[in-house]
Amino acid sequence: MIETYDEALSFIHGRTQFKKIPTLKRMRRFLAELGNPQEGLNYIHVTGTNGKGSTVAMMRSALLESGLTVGSFTSPFITRFNERIEYNNIPISDEDLLRMVQKIAPIVKKLDVELATGGPTEFEIDTAIMFCYMAEKKPDVVLLEVGIGGLYDSTNVIKPVVSVITTVGWDHMKYLGNTISKIATQKAGIIKTKVPVVIGNLPEEARTTIRKDAQKKSSPVFELDEDFSVRKLNGHHLHSKVQYQGKKIKALEVTLGLLGEYQVENAAIALMTIELFMTKMGLSIDRRALIEGLEHTSWPGRLEEVNTTPLVLLDGAHNLPGIQALVKTIKKDFADREVYLLVAILADKQYELMLGELASLGNVHLTVTHFAGPGPKRPSADLGAAVDSIPTKYPVQVVNDWQLGIGQVASQMSEEDVMIITGSLYFISDVRKLFLN
Structure with missing residues (x-):
């Protein structure tokens, strides 16, 4: 019996991390046993080799400033496991985490016995805990960061309002493939039929792969430097002052709270995604809230x-x-x-x-x-x-x-x-x- 927070963490971290054959079948079965907690929420689904966490942090800050309630799922954690699952920028409490683990542990035990390949992996359990927690909290939007890749990632069991692919580069080749095209195919796995996808500056090979996939699924693509743009207004400054041009938002100027050159593009991706989300949800866009949100974003361990x-x-x-x-x-x-x-x-x-x-x-x-x-x-x-x-x-x-x-x-x-x-x-x-x- 799991009775303490430490026992709950030991249970999570004691699970296998990967299975030989990637599949979403096990995750779907796991969630079905839990009553499909992932259903009925609005998601923004984010993948990419880098930039996922920073983009989520900026969106979270700007959406909170806009008056929405916001859930988020990110990885890895920097200080404590609880940071991975947040509601309104506050990590899940030790008590709630323990309660969620107590809820899912019997299902995990059952699937260990019933499934030929064994029960859920560590990340599948993390994801299930998050879905159960968000089902209770019912935020206006859940910012869902992919663990690895996209296509077979355990988060890929939802239909989001907007999908996001920040960057595509070399990482996790053992699991995603040894060419940019193969890696891009895995990332494109989060694109859903007729759901808009926002993409950053991608290598040509990745761009072609992702655009083809989106076309097959009739998903409109919003690409940095094609459909929206950003430029840095101050030269050698760690805190970049940028001007963003979007579809509805024109000439938005903001000094970013996050340091570093690479946050300029992440900020543009975050703003385009928010534009699409707010428009699809029939919500008005508050320029002031976006500026405040981006100025006050913090994200541990990123410059x-x-x-x-x-x-x-x-x-x-x-x-x-x-x-x-x-x-x-x-x-x-x-x-x-x-x-x-x-x-x-x-x-x-x-x-x-x-x-x-x-x-x-x-x-x-x-x-x-x-x-x-x-x-x-x-x-x-x-x-x-x-x-x-x-x-x-x-x-x-x-x-x-x-x-x-x-x-x-x-x-x-x-x-x-x-x-x-x-x-x-x-x-x-x-x-x-x-x-x-």
């Missing part, structure tokens, strides 16, 4: 400032496209400053290519380190061995203990310099506790 002098930023860039976006920000906003990077990356990522991108910058001082990783099956990569073959302007430092690494890097910096700690959201989660305790 998050944890120290001012010298400036220390945490960035959860955890794959090649994420690191490329960070490189763009460093080039644009820190070209005139020395940047000290402390990097740790999981061994199942393209860590050599990621390090190569960071090392290519002339003003970067690179220190690589190690952290515990989320579990024994996903260790931190040995970056010390990887950096030997990477050409850099300054010698790369290797420090095995990341806490010592922070101290060592800090001792080399002046007040004008910048420290960025990056490479993995799990790493950032550990570091954040140190800075914010």
Whole structure:
């Protein structure tokens, strides 16, 4: 019997993470046993290699400012599991989480016995908890972030009001395929018949795949730089001031609360999605609420400032496209400053290519380190061995203990310099506790 919050978490985390054959049949059966809690709610469904979390955070903030009640489901968490399931920006309480686990545990046990492949995975259980919680709370809208891919993701059992594909790049190739086209096919799996889809700036191969899929399903596509646009109005500023042009919203100017170059496009995607959602729901669009919402958005671990002098930023860039976006920000906003990077990356990522991108910058001082990783099956990569073959302007430092690494890097910096700690959201989660305790 599960009687405490800790037992509930152990139950969730004790489940298998993946099954050999991807399918939604098990998830549909699981939800049917629970009385289909996912039905009867309005969803915005978001996938993408990067940018999902930031786009959801901006939409949540702007929709709350617009007077709506908002549920959200995001991953991974930075500090506590509860952050993944939120209602009106407040994480699910320990009591509610325990209650939801107590509700679903007997069903999981039953399916373990009845299904040939065994019962639900960890993420399917997370998703079911969220659906049960949202069925009780009944928010005006649920912002639903995909776990991995889209087509076979356990969130893909709903018909949303709007679908969103932020970016398509290299990540999770073991599960999604080893070409951009294959990865895009998985992401396009969230597109539903006649449901509009908002897409960001995608590689041509991904764009073609997604447009074809949308055409087959008679789903209107709203593409960045084709149907809506954004431009940055201030040059080398971490807080980007942008002007957005949409369908109904014209020349909306806002200074973004989230730092970094890559948030400019995420903001445009968030605004276009809100336009479509509000229009489809017959709700009026309040420009002031959108501006307030985007100005006050916060999202832990995404170029998050944890120290001012010298400036220390945490960035959860955890794959090649994420690191490329960070490189763009460093080039644009820190070209005139020395940047000290402390990097740790999981061994199942393209860590050599990621390090190569960071090392290519002339003003970067690179220190690589190690952290515990989320579990024994996903260790931190040995970056010390990887950096030997990477050409850099300054010698790369290797420090095995990341806490010592922070101290060592800090001792080399002046007040004008910048420290960025990056490479993995799990790493950032550990570091954040140190800075914010």
